[in-house]
């Protein structure tokens with residue numbers, strides 16, 4: 001968690017080059033994660049709030065979007081979570097920060 005805070009300064013300059021929202025859309029993440037409304041997955045607002053309450057950082061979010069474990073959808077079914085189509089730490093960091101920065 002402290003590592004996430006430490007890397008903020010380092011990666012800040014990268015954000016200008018990565019359009020996190022665009023990556024999020026290209027990966028169909030928005031089909032399950034709306035900014036404020038629950039869809040098949042929790043809203044970004046809800047995820048960000050939980051991460052704040054539980055003191056989780058971008059590392060945790062990146063782990064989730066790259067490891068693809070089973071998740072329970074709001075309709076009660078289970079499926080493997082989508083794995084983001086990038087291994088570039090700058091992209092992953094930008095998307096994680098964009099998701100949690102609300």
Ligand code: HEC
Pocket residue numbers: 024027028029030031032033040041042047060061062064065071072073074081082083084085095099
């Ligand atoms: C098929 C629907 C679906 C798609 C597509 C999807 N997600 Fe999710 N996602 C979920 C569900 C459901 C959860 C809640 C998991 C839980 O709470 O157990 C979740 C949770 C998360 C979390 C929070 C993890 C946590 O620990 O609470 C992150 C971060 C996340 N998704 C990122 C992404 C990204 C980035 C993409 C696109 C690459 C994406 N999701 C695409 C359904 C989806």
